Amino acid sequence: MDLAPLTASGDPRLTAPVITTADGFPRSVLRDRHPELLAKVLDGVPYPPEVRLAVNGLLQELDGSILPLSDSHADAAQWAEWSAPYLGKSWYEVPFLWAENFFYRKLLGATGWFAPGPWQSVDPFGPQKDAELAGAAVQAELEALEQLGSLPDSQALDSLVLAALWGNRADLGFKIQRPTGDDGAPEVDNMIADQRDALLPLLTDASRIILITDNVGRELLPDLVLADRLLVGRSGVTAWLHVKPSPYFTSDAMPADVLKTVQRMVDGPPAASEIGHRLRNFLSEGRLELVAHPFYVAPLTYDQAPPDLQKHYARADLTLLKGDLNYRRLVGDAAWPATTPFGAVTSYWPGRVAALRTLKSDVLVGVDEERLAALDATGEAWRTSGRHAVIQLK
Numbered sequence: 001m002d003l004a005p006l007t008a009s010g011d012p013r014l015t016a017p018v019i020t021t022a023d024g025f026p027r028s029v030l031r032d033r034h035p036e037l038l039a040k041v042l043d044g045v046p047y048p049p050e051v052r053l054a055v056n057g058l059l060q061e062l063d064g065s066i067l068p069l070s071d072s073h074a075d076a077a078q079w080a081e082w083s084a085p086y087l088g089k090s091w092y093e094v095p096f097l098w099a100e101n102f103f104y105r106k107l108l109g110a111t112g113w114f115a116p117g118p119w120q121s122v123d124p125f126g127p128q129k130d131a132e133l134a135g136a137a138v139q140a141e142l143e144a145l146e147q148l149g150s151l152p153d154s155q156a157l158d159s160l161v162l163a164a165l166w167g168n169r170a171d172l173g174f175k176i177q178r179p180t181g182d183d184g185a186p187e188v189d190n191m192i193a194d195q196r197d198a199l200l201p202l203l204t205d206a207s208r209i210i211l212i213t214d215n216v217g218r219e220l221l222p223d224l225v226l227a228d229r230l231l232v233g234r235s236g237v238t239a240w241l242h243v244k245p246s247p248y249f250t251s252d253a254m255p256a257d258v259l260k261t262v263q264r265m266v267d268g269p270p271a272a273s274e275i276g277h278r279l280r281n282f283l284s285e286g287r288l289e290l291v292a293h294p295f296y297v298a299p300l301t302y303d304q305a306p307p308d309l310q311k312h313y314a315r316a317d318l319t320l321l322k323g324d325l326n327y328r329r330l331v332g333d334a335a336w337p338a339t340t341p342f343g344a345v346t347s348y349w350p351g352r353v354a355a356l357r358t359l360k361s362d363v364l365v366g367v368d369e370e371r372l373a374a375l376d377a378t379g380e381a382w383r384t385s386g387r388h389a390v391i392q393l394k
């Protein structure tokens with residue numbers, strides 16, 4: 001296939017082939033996961049016949065060739081430009097990152113998310129997100145916060161970073177295919193790169209911190225507790241919570257999800273409630289700001305971030321970037337040799353950035369050769385199982 005190599009590093013000498021949907025894990029996401037996801041959407045929301053027809057049309061399209069958007073929302077012209085090279089092709093011969101993004105954008109169009117009318121702004125993933133937030137796993141995490149107060153500061157921060165990392169394992173899209181055996185317990189042994197020693201002092205010293213969030217529920221909760229920890233008792237610190245402006249990759253957080261999660265904390269056990277109240281105050285005082293930039297739902301990598309975001313990243317002392325998809329967008333969705341240094345492919349980033357990611361797709365950099373050989377020798381699908389993680393810093 002004739003695809004231009006991706007240059008995620010900003011250095012034209014550092015390139016790797018773009019990952020496509022032609023085979024392997026990406027193909028299985030399109031072939032198996034997306035149809036299941038569409039069924040869940042139709043199961044969760046009682047959409048009317050015309051919406052169901054449109055969603056089923058998307059399901060059928062996955063077996064044929066890629067069609068243009070059929071709505072004329074404000075982003076349609078931009079999407080026409082991004083899609084031009086791929087329209088008319090099979091869904092199974094295009095860049096994976098673009099295909100997933102276009103799929104989610106099409107789904108929103110089909111459900112009436114954009115169009116004025118009764119289904120506008122109804123989150124197609126809302127029922128799944130709400131069930132997660134109301135569920136036993138989130139309740140257990142809220143209760144576990146009672147113990148946080150008894151930990152020394154440095155240990156509490158370390159635990160929260162680990163909780164934010166492993167919270168990423170439990171996203172809803174992932175659960176569609178791996179519904180069992182996910183107890184969410186931290187598995188430090190499964191960390192294949194761990195730069196916490198360098199990260200923790202940076203977190204303690206930073207006064208402008210960006211947290212680019214990923215999933216709701218068991219991931220957003222520890223993210224918010226971490227944000228609280230960075231702000232509490234430190235009046236000079238400001239944090240920005242970057243979220244998605246629209247429903248995305250099933251369970252990604254939007255502003256409304258942040259508010260629901262804070263409220264769940266407020267209504268929770270005493271320690272959680274105290275943190276929830278504080279977060280409400282931080283939001284009202286402007287010390288915790290929500291950012292829902294359209295770039296976060298674009299089929300682009302971070303080296304293509306618009307100037308306003310670049311400036312924002314440059315002015316931060318540290319940006320924490322959560323999850324698998326953000327990692328793919330950070331290092332480029334490309335088949336790098338996994339030993340490629342993390343700093344080399346992120347050298348374009350205008351500041352300090354740390355990735356907290358459990359591995360749910362093939363992309364990987366910054367792993368030493370011995371560890372790589374040992375992982376490959378297991379014969380397991382370790383790059384996509386969600387059981388391994390990295391904390392990497394540039």
Ligand SMILES: O=P(O)(O)OC[C@H]1O[C@](O)(CO)[C@@H](O)[C@@H]1O
Pocket residue numbers: 029100168171173174214215249322323324325326328360361
């Ligand atoms: O929620 P996360 O950690 O970004 O994971 C999303 C991941 O799920 C998938 O959509 C399918 O596994 C990946 O393509 C994507 O990177």
